[in-house]
Amino acid sequence: MKYLSNVSTLRLQAAKCTGCGVCLKVCPHAVFVIKNKKAVIVDLNFCMECGACKMNCSFNALEVKSGVGCAAGIIAGALRGTEASCLCE
Amino acid sequence: MNKFKKVDCGCDTIANCCGGPKTEKHSQIAVLGGVKTKAGDIPVVSAKLGFKDTLGSWRMRWGFGRYSYSIEPGIYAVGKPKNTSPVFVSANYKMSFDKLRKALADIDCFILVLDTKGINVWCAAGKGTFGTEELIKRIKAVNLEKIVARKQVILPQLGAPGVAAHIVAKKTGFKPVYGPVRAEDIPLFMKKGMKADEKMRSVEFPFKERIVLAPFEIIGSLKLLTVAFVLLSVINLFKSGGLNIQNTLCSFLPYLGSAFVGAVLVPALLPWIPGKSFAYKGWLAGLLYVAVIGNMWFPGTTVYFTWLLILPAISAFIVLNFTGCSTYTSLSGVKKEMRYAIPLIVVSALIGIVLNFL
Numbered sequence: 001m002k003y004l005s006n007v008s009t010l011r012l013q014a015a016k017c018t019g020c021g022v023c024l025k026v027c028p029h030a031v032f033v034i035k036n037k038k039a040v041i042v043d044l045n046f047c048m049e050c051g052a053c054k055m056n057c058s059f060n061a062l063e064v065k066s067g068v069g070c071a072a073g074i075i076a077g078a079l080r081g082t083e084a085s086c087l088c089e
Numbered sequence: 090m091n092k093f094k095k096v097d098c099g100c101d102t103i104a105n106c107c108g109g110p111k112t113e114k115h116s117q118i119a120v121l122g123g124v125k126t127k128a129g130d131i132p133v134v135s136a137k138l139g140f141k142d143t144l145g146s147w148r149m150r151w152g153f154g155r156y157s158y159s160i161e162p163g164i165y166a167v168g169k170p171k172n173t174s175p176v177f178v179s180a181n182y183k184m185s186f187d188k189l190r191k192a193l194a195d196i197d198c199f200i201l202v203l204d205t206k207g208i209n210v211w212c213a214a215g216k217g218t219f220g221t222e223e224l225i226k227r228i229k230a231v232n233l234e235k236i237v238a239r240k241q242v243i244l245p246q247l248g249a250p251g252v253a254a255h256i257v258a259k260k261t262g263f264k265p266v267y268g269p270v271r272a273e274d275i276p277l278f279m280k281k282g283m284k285a286d287e288k289m290r291s292v293e294f295p296f297k298e299r300i301v302l303a304p305f306e307i308i309g310s311l312k313l314l315t316v317a318f319v320l321l322s323v324i325n326l327f328k329s330g331g332l333n334i335q336n337t338l339c340s341f342l343p344y345l346g347s348a349f350v351g352a353v354l355v356p357a358l359l360p361w362i363p364g365k366s367f368a369y370k371g372w373l374a375g376l377l378y379v380a381v382i383g384n385m386w387f388p389g390t391t392v393y394f395t396w397l398l399i400l401p402a403i404s405a406f407i408v409l410n411f412t413g414c415s416t417y418t419s420l421s422g423v424k425k426e427m428r429y430a431i432p433l434i435v436v437s438a439l440i441g442i443v444l445n446f447l
Binding site for chain 2: 001002003004005007008009022024025026027028029030046047048049050051052055056058065066067068069070071072073074075084
């Protein structure tokens with residue numbers, strides 16, 4: 001299932017990528033593949049901005065504004081004047 | 090879920106999609122005995138879930154009972170692990186732990202339970218409680234280097250948004266390996282030499298996973314329904330000059346239906362309903378629902394227009410909230426659809442309410 005197109009904030013800096021492939025291992029939606037010894041974004045629209053790739057990239061090649069894709073969390077964040085977050089605490 | 094969790098997620102009051110503490114007390118798990126290690130005796134837990142575990146997860150799905158569903162963080166054993174056995178890492182939400190130990194029936198191993206405040210792996214990773222720091226702290230606190238010789242821990246892949254594996258390796262010497270998304274794939278993952286193939290790594294959102302969220306969605310829509318009910322009562326009071334319970338209840342039925350459309354029908358049929366935006370899917374299904382019930386019983390032009398304006402808006406709002414439970418919506422995407430959906434929902438519902446008074 002695909003969500004809205006062209007919204008993900010995921011960016012990959014090819015120059016910093018060493019092709020270690022850790023992003024492929026942690027991505028839950030198969031956003032990356034390795035091509036010519038570098039990670040490549042196959043389809044940005046599958047990205048749910050979970051931030052797993054950025055967190056586990058030891059070369060800082062990935063950037064994404066991660067957070068919860070949750071309407072209730074965004075409303076709660078807006079009301080409290082904080083970032084969107086799950087209300088489960 | 091997703092999502093909702095996913096669920097994301099409106100889970101502060103009645104139901105709770107991510108787990109989360111209601112009291113400080115931990116649930117008890119049946120301990121079968123102990124395994125002797127250099128770091129002391131480690132409690133052995135069963136890989137079989139009992140009636141109480143099943144009942145507990147059912148109660149959590151429905152949000153019954155204000156009790157904690159967390160377990161004590163620390164180290165546990167399954168089977169008869171030795172110092173060469175694998176170590177699996179889990180959250181201290183009991184349902185996460187139960188799913189893991191159920192999958193470990195034929196694997197002698199240790200389970201390292203992090204303190205995620207009783208929240209599941211995915212939601213806790215998003216918050217950072219299933220995170221780098223907690224993992225480092227817990228590895229040290231249980232003296233893991235005395236328990237196992239192999240310096241490796243297996244993490245659920247969904248914990249990756251919270252854990253920087255390379256930092257954990259640097260700080261503790263233990264190398265985190267990401268396992269499959271679903272605990273039931275662990276036996277196959279181990280058989281394949283600890284390699285997760287693409288299927289094991291992918292998060293899907295199949296019918297079964299969407300439909301188990303129905304109770305949570307129903308409970309979540311109760312607040313909105315209460316507001317609708319009170320408004321209807323007031324409107325009826327104005328119109329008929331008295332509180333006619335039977336009348337109010339009858340006119341409330343379509344509203345109940347629109348909540349059912351948003352909470353159950355759309356989540357169940359999610360991939361087959363046109364559109365990508367959740368609010369749009371909900372609105373469309375709500376519109377179709379009004380067409381169907383209006384065809385069965387026409388309530389008069391004014392009420393019909395009220396239905397058209399309010400019922401799809403209710404469905405749209407409830408489905409919009411389902412983004413928190415889904416496992417593929419992004420923060421940027423939800424923000425984008427909310428920017429146009431929320432004003433439209435509010436305006437549509439308000440016009441509908443005003444129309445009622447005319």
